[in-house]
Amino acid sequence: MAKNIKLSELGSLFNDMDVESLEGVTIEGDIELDMDIGGGLDPQLAYMLGHETAQIAQHLINISRLLGYPVDQLFGSMAQAAVPGLTRPGQLLPSKFEVNKIEEWKNPIQEVILGATSSDGGTRKSTITLGGENALPYYFDSPMPHRNHITMDVFDMPIGMAKAVKVNYEDVIESPAEWAKKVVNDFGADMVTIHLISTDPGIKDTSPREAAETVADVLQAVDVPIVIGGSGNPEKDPEVLEKAAEVAEGERVLLASASLNLDYERIAKAATDYGHVVLSWTQLEINAQKELNRKLMKQCNVKREDIVMDPTTAALGYGLDYAYTNMERIRLAGLIGDEELSFPMSSGTTNAWGAREAWMVGSPLKEDSDWGPREYRGPIWEIVTGLTLSLAGNDLFMMMHPGSVAVLKEITQSLHGSLERDAVDISDWVTAEV
Amino acid sequence: MKVNSPLEVYKFLPQTNCGDCGEATCMAFASHMIDRSLKLEDCPPLLEDKFRKKYLKLAELLAPEIREVMIGTGEHTVSVGGDDILYRHQLTFFNQPALAVDVWDTMSEDELVERIKFINEYKKFYVGRFLKLDMVAIRSTSGDPDKFKQAVTIAAGNTELPLILCSLDPKVLKSGLEVVADKKPMLYAATKDNWQDVADLVMEYDVPLVLFSPDDLDTLKSLAATFLEMGREDLVLDPGTNPQGKSLRESFENFLMIRRAGIREGQRDIAFPLLAVPMTAYLANDDPVSASYWETVLASVFTVRYGDIMIVHSIEPYALLPELHIRDTIYTDPRTPVKVDPKVYEVGSPDKDSPVFVTTNFALTYYTVESDLASSGIDCYLLATDTDGLGVEAAVAGGQMTGQKVSDEFKRLGFDFSEMTAHNTVILPGLAARLQGDMEDASGLKVKIRPPDSGRIAGWMQNHWPPE
Numbered sequence: 052m053a054k055n056i057k058l059s060e061l062g063s064l065f066n067d068m069d070v071e072s073l074e075g076v077t078i079e080g081d082i083e084l085d086m087d088i089g090g091g092l093d094p095q096l097a098y099m100l101g102h103e104t105a106q107i108a109q110h111l112i113n114i115s116r117l118l119g120y121p122v123d124q125l126f127g128s129m130a131q132a133a134v135p136g137l138t139r140p141g142q143l144l145p146s147k148f149e150v151n152k153i154e155e156w157k158n159p160i161q162e163v164i165l166g167a168t169s170s171d172g173g174t175r176k177s178t179i180t181l182g183g184e185n186a187l188p189y190y191f192d193s194p195m196p197h198r199n200h201i202t203m204d205v206f207d208m209p210i211g212m213a214k215a216v217k218v219n220y221e222d223v224i225e226s227p228a229e230w231a232k233k234v235v236n237d238f239g240a241d242m243v244t245i246h247l248i249s250t251d252p253g254i255k256d257t258s259p260r261e262a263a264e265t266v267a268d269v270l271q272a273v274d275v276p277i278v279i280g281g282s283g284n285p286e287k288d289p290e291v292l293e294k295a296a297e298v299a300e301g302e303r304v305l306l307a308s309a310s311l312n313l314d315y316e317r318i319a320k321a322a323t324d325y326g327h328v329v330l331s332w333t334q335l336e337i338n339a340q341k342e343l344n345r346k347l348m349k350q351c352n353v354k355r356e357d358i359v360m361d362p363t364t365a366a367l368g369y370g371l372d373y374a375y376t377n378m379e380r381i382r383l384a385g386l387i388g389d390e391e392l393s394f395p396m397s398s399g400t401t402n403a404w405g406a407r408e409a410w411m412v413g414s415p416l417k418e419d420s421d422w423g424p425r426e427y428r429g430p431i432w433e434i435v436t437g438l439t440l441s442l443a444g445n446d447l448f449m450m451m452h453p454g455s456v457a458v459l460k461e462i463t464q465s466l467h468g469s470l471e472r473d474a475v476d477i478s479d480w481v482t483a484e485v
Numbered sequence: 486m487k488v489n490s491p492l493e494v495y496k497f498l499p500q501t502n503c504g505d506c507g508e509a510t511c512m513a514f515a516s517h518m519i520d521r522s523l524k525l526e527d528c529p530p531l532l533e534d535k536f537r538k539k540y541l542k543l544a545e546l547l548a549p550e551i552r553e554v555m556i557g558t559g560e561h562t563v564s565v566g567g568d569d570i571l572y573r574h575q576l577t578f579f580n581q582p583a584l585a586v587d588v589w590d591t592m593s594e595d596e597l598v599e600r601i602k603f604i605n606e607y608k609k610f611y612v613g614r615f616l617k618l619d620m621v622a623i624r625s626t627s628g629d630p631d632k633f634k635q636a637v638t639i640a641a642g643n644t645e646l647p648l649i650l651c652s653l654d655p656k657v658l659k660s661g662l663e664v665v666a667d668k669k670p671m672l673y674a675a676t677k678d679n680w681q682d683v684a685d686l687v688m689e690y691d692v693p694l695v696l697f698s699p700d701d702l703d704t705l706k707s708l709a710a711t712f713l714e715m716g717r718e719d720l721v722l723d724p725g726t727n728p729q730g731k732s733l734r735e736s737f738e739n740f741l742m743i744r745r746a747g748i749r750e751g752q753r754d755i756a757f758p759l760l761a762v763p764m765t766a767y768l769a770n771d772d773p774v775s776a777s778y779w780e781t782v783l784a785s786v787f788t789v790r791y792g793d794i795m796i797v798h799s800i801e802p803y804a805l806l807p808e809l810h811i812r813d814t815i816y817t818d819p820r821t822p823v824k825v826d827p828k829v830y831e832v833g834s835p836d837k838d839s840p841v842f843v844t845t846n847f848a849l850t851y852y853t854v855e856s857d858l859a860s861s862g863i864d865c866y867l868l869a870t871d872t873d874g875l876g877v878e879a880a881v882a883g884g885q886m887t888g889q890k891v892s893d894e895f896k897r898l899g900f901d902f903s904e905m906t907a908h909n910t911v912i913l914p915g916l917a918a919r920l921q922g923d924m925e926d927a928s929g930l931k932v933k934i935r936p937p938d939s940g941r942i943a944g945w946m947q948n949h950w951p952p953e
Contacts, residue, residue, distance in 0.1 A: 139715055144714060407853075408807075423801055435811055439815075458779075462786070465729060465731075465734060470731070471730060472769075481626075482628065
């Protein structure tokens with residue numbers, strides 16, 4: 052049975068066949084080119100028609116060549132002229148940009164509420180919701196229901212800090228409650244993290260009961276939701292956090308942290324007993340994060356809405372590559388349906404201050420160019436560390452420098468689309484006198 | 486690339502397992518083509534005439550989704566684009582975003598020369614090499630072709646870095662090209678208004694070109710399709726970098742959409758490298774510190790999400806340092822941990838009285854310690870213990886660094902303390918302090934603990950060395 056094919060298809064039929072020439076082939080019948088060109092031709096249409104005609108000519112030439120006809124010698128430059136690339140169109144080719152959304156992102160990230168108001172049995176003025184995303188952060192595929200939030204660090208005793216950070220806290224360093232007030236009232240913290248580092252047996256070995264009093268003071272001093280952190284000592288933390296959870300009963304704090312290297316069951320139980328949220332902390336390892344989340348849910352009966360993850364933050368230039376990719380993988384896995392990873396994430400962004408570039412007066416290396424004043428260098432280290440992780444999917448930032456907090460809020464809310472600012476004309480940026 | 490399994494590549498290879506590529510089999514070679522660690526040209530037989538068709542077909546199948554564009558000539562040539570993935574963990578991002586620092590044609594000659602000298606020489610040590618700036622963008626702020634020509638002449642005479650000639654006036658661009666066309670500068674930019682004249686320039690001078698269509702992707706795509714029609718493949722797209730508010734969010738979305746269209750949907754007429762202009766931060770901030778901070782923030786955002794070239798203005802180290810580090814962070818190959826060869830390195834000219842330090846083979850840790858020791862003029866031996874590229878703290882916690890292991894490592898590497906030292910003493914990092922007893926038992930050596938931060942070793946030495 053005869054089959055009709057177009058000229059252009061004839062060419063492509065031979066494409067992969069290593070055909071040098073066709074022999075004994077005849078084309079029967081007429082080749083008709085119907086073109087109804089009226090008067091008053093629109094230049095753009097004329098261009099398009101010209102383009103079409105040239106393409107047809109190109110196909111015919113190709114076929115002639117396949118048939119063994121000496122096209123190149125005969126047409127010479129004329130055949131060349133049909134090859135695209137040597138002419139300048141008279142008009143821009145019309146085009147419309149389109150792109151699809153990502154269909155695989157079907158599984159929303161778990162929403163987790165931090166803090167409890169009086170109607171929920173707590174004393175916070177308002178609550179904060181993390182999670183709920185249906186796409187990577189700030190992506191057009193789906194609106195991001197909640198902006199990122201920042202919780203600022205407060206310590207229960209004076210600690211060593213980079214100079215650029217320390218100058219902001221010298222007046223409150225002896226009082227966690229005053230410190231907490233300052234970060235909320237002066238620096239715009241959405242939340243406060245109270246770190247009970249003095250409980251470490253190697254530091255002051257403060258008793259869990261004393262530590263719980265500090266927590267009570269902070270809860271009294273501010274009305275934002277709080278995070279309670281231990282000292283990081285795996286033997287002491289369960290006991291400290293149990294006591295702290297008890298004193299904060301009903302406030303729905305974030306308990307930091309449950310990890311695989313301590314008795315996480317005790318932390319989980321303290322959270323469920325007193326109505327708090329557990330921070331599930333692992334060190335830059337996606338499978339460990341899955342394992343811990345699974346254990347919290349299956350073994351300790353922690354509800355999904357009571358889990359936030361901290362997959363660990365390494366500072367810019369000091370392993371941020373691992374932290375960034377780890378978080379992005381976790382978020383992508385959660386979005387496409389991994390129920391063990393679809394939780395909001397928190398970052399210890401303060402770790403950025405461990406980087407030498409953030410605090411050292413200058414480079415220890417004489418070959419380096421000048422590092423510039425550290426007062427400006429330090430904060431931007433914390434900003435870029437947090438910003439990078441915000442793009443990977445991080446929801447909550449633990450931070451220290453007020454300037455860093457302000458800038459990170461500005462950029463994350465700009466990307467979130469919730470910040471009104473004047474539009475700037477960028478069409479002539481080249482000539483800007485700056 | 487249009488193929489993703491070694492088998493698909495294998496079909497086009499000679500299949501002789503000749504080993505000329507250094508791999509045992511053609512299948513092994515094929516898998517390296519997929520992960521882009523080897524190139525087609527590494528297979529000598531494939532370059533022979535009889536395989537020409539297969540070679541061409543394979544080259545087409547393996548071409549990256551985003552075109553690779555070269556700017557400049559010689560050893561400073563910058564390649565941008567060439568990516569195949571949307572997320573770093575899927576493979577790796579290729580070709581770090583090029584950082585171009587601006588100069589402008591209303592600068593005095595002295596200022597211009599001084600700024601270019603700074604751009605040429607700026608460097609920051611990081612894991613065994615120096616992070617540097619890549620390009621100079623020359624802006625015509627005067628709009629005067631003669632002034633521009635003069636600035637381009639001075640710039641070209643003072644740097645070997647590739648140039649971007651920036652003006653929306655084709656006459657100005659032409660005057661710059663007349664001076665430096667042979668250096669293959671990139672032109673910025675063709676727009677919907679000037680594209681015909683700019684097209685003549687790129688055809689005549691054969692240079693890469695940026696297409697600029699702020700906040701209008703239909704027109705950007707039209708421009709790209711039109712220049713493709715003219716046979717121009719070395720294109721870079723600038724969809725506009727709005728500095729603040731909701732229009733910044735839209736710019737961010739535009740970068741995402743273009744890259745998704747190019748890589749995920751294979752839309753060839755939009756699959757070009759992207760250019761971001763963080764210096765628009767200066768249009769929105771009067772205070773120079775705020776402006777440079779915000780410029781750094783914008784540069785970071787577009788480094789993470791798909792900018793391939795950045796034009797920046799600030800040369801303050803507090804802006805440049807994080808910009809250089811963030812692009813290294815995002816573009817480090819996640820397939821290979823950054824580590825150094827485990828061995829006993831000599832710092833300076835150590836002798837029998839010199840200290841012996843221990844660290845890990847995580848490149849960042851090693852180079853930090855090494856550079857601290859070297860810059861303090863401490864002659865010593867330094868063991869980079871094989872910890873699979875983990876830092877000290879993680880290696881001690883994870884058991885990759887134990888007293889026994891460090892002790893065995895010295896033996897394996899043939900470092901005999903009784904022969905090499907007169908003191909039988911080894912110095913562990915402060916973060917490995919808890920290995921002290923373990924290490925003494927395993928090695929029989931005297932074990933000392935240095936401060937956790939190697940920057941303090943020089944001070945520590947005053948009280949702790951030589952050992953009593």
